[in-house]
Structures are given as structure tokens and as C-alpha cells.
Amino acid sequence: MNVPILAAHAVTKSFGPTPALRDANLSVTAGEVLAIMGPSGSGKSTLLHCLAGILSPDSGEIVFDGQRLGTLSENARTLVRRDRFGFVFQFGQLVPELPVLENVMLPLLLGHTSRRVARNAATALLDRLDLQGLHRRRPGELSGGQAQRVAVARALVTRPSVVFADEPTGSLDSHAGQNVIDLLVASAREQGATVVLVTHDARVAACADREVLVSDGEVTDYAAAPAIEHHGMGTR
Ligand code: ADP
Numbered sequence: 001m002n003v004p005i006l007a008a009h010a011v012t013k014s015f016g017p018t019p020a021l022r023d024a025n026l027s028v029t030a031g032e033v034l035a036i037m038g039p040s041g042s043g044k045s046t047l048l049h050c051l052a053g054i055l056s057p058d059s060g061e062i063v064f065d066g067q068r069l070g071t072l073s074e075n076a077r078t079l080v081r082r083d084r085f086g087f088v089f090q091f092g093q094l095v096p097e098l099p100v101l102e103n104v105m106l107p108l109l110l111g112h113t114s115r116r117v118a119r120n121a122a123t124a125l126l127d128r129l130d131l132q133g134l135h136r137r138r139p140g141e142l143s144g145g146q147a148q149r150v151a152v153a154r155a156l157v158t159r160p161s162v163v164f165a166d167e168p169t170g171s172l173d174s175h176a177g178q179n180v181i182d183l184l185v186a187s188a189r190e191q192g193a194t195v196v197l198v199t200h201d202a203r204v205a206a207c208a209d210r211e212v213l214v215s216d217g218e219v220t221d222y223a224a225a226p227a228i229e230h231h232g233m234g235t236r
Contacts, residue, residue: 004063005030005194006051006162008219011060013046020046021057022217028162033185033195035205038214044198045166047214051196052085052164053077065161082111086155086193088165088184092147094139094154100126101135104153111158118157125153128190129183145176152184162194169204181207 007027013020020043028034028051036044049055051062053069062069065084069077086107094103104122109115126135129149139147148168155163165184169177181197185207188195197208205211213220 003030007063009061011050011057013057019217024219026219031192033208035208035211036198037205037211042214043217044214048164048166048198084161086160086163088151088155088168090167090170092151096139099136100150104157107158121157128187129153144172148180163188165197
């Protein structure tokens with residue numbers, strides 16, 4: 001219970017002279033849905049990319065499932081991303097030439113799952129995300145909300161431990177956006193996946209179990225704040 005699956009310890013990251021993260025600390029419990037909130041440019045995406053092993057911190061470390069990502073080879077990190085993580089981006093980033101079903105099968109095929117098993121898994125998820133009947137469409141023939149639901153199916157099809165979503169509703173109207181978030185959160189919970197969700201939309205964050213705020217590259221974790229305050233008062 002309350003096992004951290006993913007944590008950032010004193011993570012710092014700059015892009016040239018621009019500091020994006022300053023001493024960021026964060027811990028995510030297995031099965032938790034965490035929202036990372038904050039204004040544009042505050043460092044949310046940088047934090048997500050560090051947590052997901054896409055960016056390497058300048059200092060500090062990311063620990064996933066007991067492994068320090070910084071100690072893994074680039075190859076091993078790639079395998080962690082492929083096999084243990086799922087990703088949903090703001091603009092679905094589906095493969096335009098492939099039909100919906102093939103887009104969702106793709107992560108499994110890249111991991112050498114058989115086509116039959118991949119097709120069954122993709123079909124089940126497409127059903128779960130209310131996308132029955134759209135298997136043969138190309139991404140260009142979908143509404144924005146449908147395309148994002150396909151992106152959610154693709155992220156979940158490998159049954160990842162952690163799903164990272166970066167402004168997954170940023171390109172949608174509020175009704176379609178809410179639908180995508182509801183389905184993302186519900187289907188991730190059914191799989192027992194942890195969700196790390198970057199958003200600046202309070203309604204999206206309201207679906208999460210917990211929120212942290214990123215401001216000027218610093219992370220404020222409200223759940224952890226009372227303990228820090230208590231410690232501070234005790235040492236005065
Ligand atoms: P958010 O996701 O909250 O909008 P970001 O993490 O994208 O914020 O950016 C944090 C800061 O880092 C910003 O000042 C941004 O301009 C800068 N930044 C992010 N990515 C890059 C990059 N690849 N090159 C240069 N600066 C970057």
C-alpha cells in the first residue's frame with residue numbers, strides 16, 4: 001500500500017540559460033492518478049519528460065519501480081518507455097497512413113506481440129473507449145475527441161505501469177475533453193495503471209486523486225506540505 005512507483009528526487013534541468021526545473025521533488029503512488037498543474041512555461045512538460053526518461057535531469061534522479069533511470073543505458077531506458085510506460089500527447093500523434101486498429105496495435109507489434117494477440121487487445125480497448133465501428137478509419141477521418149480516444153487506447157494497449165498524458169485535452173472543446181479524460185482515467189484505473197497528467201485545466205485536474213503545482217520550475221506538493229510545515233515549526 002502507498003508504494004511509490006515513480007519519484008523525482010531533487011531534479012534540476014535547464015535549457016541553456018533557462019532554468020526549467022529547480023530542485024523538483026515528487027512521488028507518485030502505484031495506481032494513483034496525479035495531476036501536474038501550473039501556468040504555461042512553468043516546467044510541467046519538462047517534469048513529465050524527466051519522469052518518463054525522455055529527458056535526463058542535469059542533477060537529481062528519477063526512480064521508477066526501484067530503478068534509477070539515470071543509471072540505465074539508453075537502450076534499457078528505451079525498453080522501459082516501450083514496455084512499462086504509455087503516452088498521450090496534446091495532438092494524438094497517430095500515424096496518419098494507418099487505420100485506427102493498426103495505430104492501436106502498433107505498440108504491441110513493436111514489442112513483437114503476434115498480430116492476433118495485438119488485434120484482440122486493440123479491439124477490446126477500442127470497444128472500451130466507445131470507438132467500435134471506427135477500426136478502418138484513418139486518423140484524418142476522425143473528430144478531435146475520437147482521435148484522442150484512439151491515442152488513449154494506443155497508450156493503454158501494452159498495459160503500462162504508468163500512463164503519461166501531456167495536455168491530452170488541450171486541443172479539444174470542453175465536452176469532448178471531459179469525455180476523453182473520463183475514459184482515460186476510468187480505463188487506466190481498470191488496468192491498475194498509474195496516471196501522470198499534465199494540465200492547466202482545473203476541471204481536468206478534478207478527475208485526479210491528487211494535484212501538484214509547478215510554478216517557476218518548483219513543485220509544490222500539497223499532500224506533502226503539512227509534513228514540511230510541521231518539521232519547519234519544530235526546528236524553530
Ligand atoms: P510548461 O509545460 O509548464 O508549459 P515547459 O516545461 O515546456 O513548461 O517549459 C519550462 C521552461 O523551459 C520554459 O521557460 C520553456 O521556454 C523552457 N523550455 C522547455 N523546453 C525547451 C527546449 N527544448 N529548449 C529551450 N527551452 C525550453
